[in-house]
Amino acid sequence: MSHTLGIRQAQKQKTRQALLDAALGLLEEQSLSSLGLREVTRAVGVAPTAFYRHFRSTADLGVALVEEALGSLHPMIRTTVSTTGDSEERITRTIELIARHVDGYPAHVRFIARERHGGVQPVREAIREQLARFAQEVKDELAKDPVSAGWTEDDLLMLAHLYVDQMLITASLFLEALEGPEREREERTRHVAQVATRQMRLIGLGRHHWLD
Amino acid sequence: MSHTLGIRQAQKQKTRQALLDAALGLLEEQSLSSLGLREVTRAVGVAPTAFYRHFRSTADLGVALVEEALGSLHPMIRTTVSTTGDSEERITRTIELIARHVDGYPAHVRFIARERHGGVQPVREAIREQLARFAQEVKDELAKDPVSAGWTEDDLLMLAHLYVDQMLITASLFLEALEGPEREREERTRHVAQVATRQMRLIGLGRHHWLD
DNA sequence: CCATGCAGTTAACAACTGTTCTCTGTAATT
DNA sequence: AATTACAGAGAACAGTTGTTAACTGCATGG
Missing domain, CATH: 1.10.357.10 (Tetracycline Repressor, domain 2)
Incomplete structure (x- = not known):
């Protein structure tokens, strides 16, 4: 049933998860409304613009975190x-x-x-x-x-x-x-x-x- | 008992209260950790540096709001x-x-x-x-x-x-x-x-x- | 009445923000 | 093997941020 997704999609999900993890870490000492997307990408070690490949905004990332x-x-x-x-x-x-x-x-x-x-x-x-x-x-x-x-x-x-x-x-x-x-x-x-x-x-x- | 405070102290408290009120208004659609002191002073119509005459930081203002x-x-x-x-x-x-x-x-x-x-x-x-x-x-x-x-x-x-x-x-x-x-x-x-x-x-x- | 204190101003700073556009490499498709 | 799709990089933008320093005007206390 479960389709083994290609190298490409796998890497994408990995980055996405890294962004979620980094955000969750940063949110230990601040609220979501003050979380910057640059802050998150910096913590992951990825370019700021890469963020947009996964989330429209930090609010969007927040919704994903709720899930x-x-x-x-x-x-x-x-x-x-x-x-x-x-x-x-x-x-x-x-x-x-x-x-x-x-x-x-x-x-x-x-x-x-x-x-x-x-x-x-x-x-x-x-x-x-x-x-x-x-x-x-x-x-x-x-x-x-x-x-x-x-x-x-x-x-x-x-x-x-x-x-x-x-x-x-x-x-x-x-x-x-x-x-x-x-x-x-x-x-x-x-x-x-x-x-x-x-x-x-x-x-x-x-x-x-x-x-x- | 209650000492009528001078013109000076009265004006100071007025500004302080204006800062608190403005902050409370701005906090309706964001969290304290994303509230900037410039944002608050701008809403009151006062110079950013005036903020420091009343509060050390927005966190300090937050504590005052709790009170x-x-x-x-x-x-x-x-x-x-x-x-x-x-x-x-x-x-x-x-x-x-x-x-x-x-x-x-x-x-x-x-x-x-x-x-x-x-x-x-x-x-x-x-x-x-x-x-x-x-x-x-x-x-x-x-x-x-x-x-x-x-x-x-x-x-x-x-x-x-x-x-x-x-x-x-x-x-x-x-x-x-x-x-x-x-x-x-x-x-x-x-x-x-x-x-x-x-x-x-x-x-x-x-x-x-x-x-x- | 004059000297002091102090609330608020002005200007400047380095650092940071979200967003755009352009580019690159490579996995996936044909 | 050639073409396409697309995750991520890079550079640049206009605006924003907190904090500093030196200032001005005026109410206050001697």
Whole structure:
């Protein structure tokens, strides 16, 4: 099925990926709206004009980064929310998954947290769409749970959004813990996990008593 | 008590405020990390070098904006959370207060949402501190409520953080509704209010069953 | 009333930006 | 084998940026 693409296309994609990687690196200490295309090409070691072969603008590159950061995350979400087990166990697993993801892709997480409300409209829009998809998917999984019997579609969606936002906040807090001095890292990470766990637990309690 | 400051100091503060206002306006369609000091002075109609009489850098100006946006909000938070009445009534009032605030100071709200995770470290730090203060204050008010009998200090604080984050998310959603086309504005605002109310209600339910 | 302090101005700087046009080498197609 | 397509290079453009220095005018304090 997968066509092995020629030397030419392969090299192009390589450069494109290098541009994305360099941009993601530069965005650790600034926002997308201040990222210059010359800055990016300089970091890759390529002529400024080469940028235009891949992206119309840095905003365009930003949209591509959103896809890279969130696009591949949907299956992970689905399986995590849907896995069986008591709710306490599910919470622990979710928090741990978030921690692991932040550990593995800190720059991606930072980028999403930063640009979700950032200064570049198309990027905000792209993130909004992806998060709306996440909420839909979480809703679909919640609907399968017997606890959701008697729930409105609207109520399921509002709960899903609550979960998604909560996960994002937690991810961002894990990131802050990672960025701090190494001595405190372990303790701060543990603390974030503990607080997030209890918040999820409290939301879960509210969920179980929703129809009272 | 209040010393009427001379002509000179008054004019200085006027220019300073003009710089802050101009910056806030320019930040509606970009992030602080891309805001140039020339851009700001040009908008005010003042020489670029005049900027240095008031701020060391745009980052410094950003910190001042945080103070302006959040500093005066603490009393409002306290009174809102602490007012008596049944919890349903309290939720409605809180949501309405948020809606009103976003309506009155949209640029401030946008600035905080944008720069909370933005590219300028000192500004992030300043926002973090203010929000931590909010959480503390909410905690203090929660502690007075009889529902909080038997709660750990830690648990009260984790709930307070949940509330604060939830309020920020709601504010940001109200803002998005405001920014959209006018035809949909009223409906979207109503929708945001409705969802936020139910989320608060669910969290409130979780709160009441926390000690089960 | 005069000397000082200081908000704001003017001019200049080196460095940087996005974008255009022209060119080159080579992979892909015929 | 000859032709085409196209990723990337190179040079030049007009504008922009932050920061410096030396200045001017005027409110303020002695």
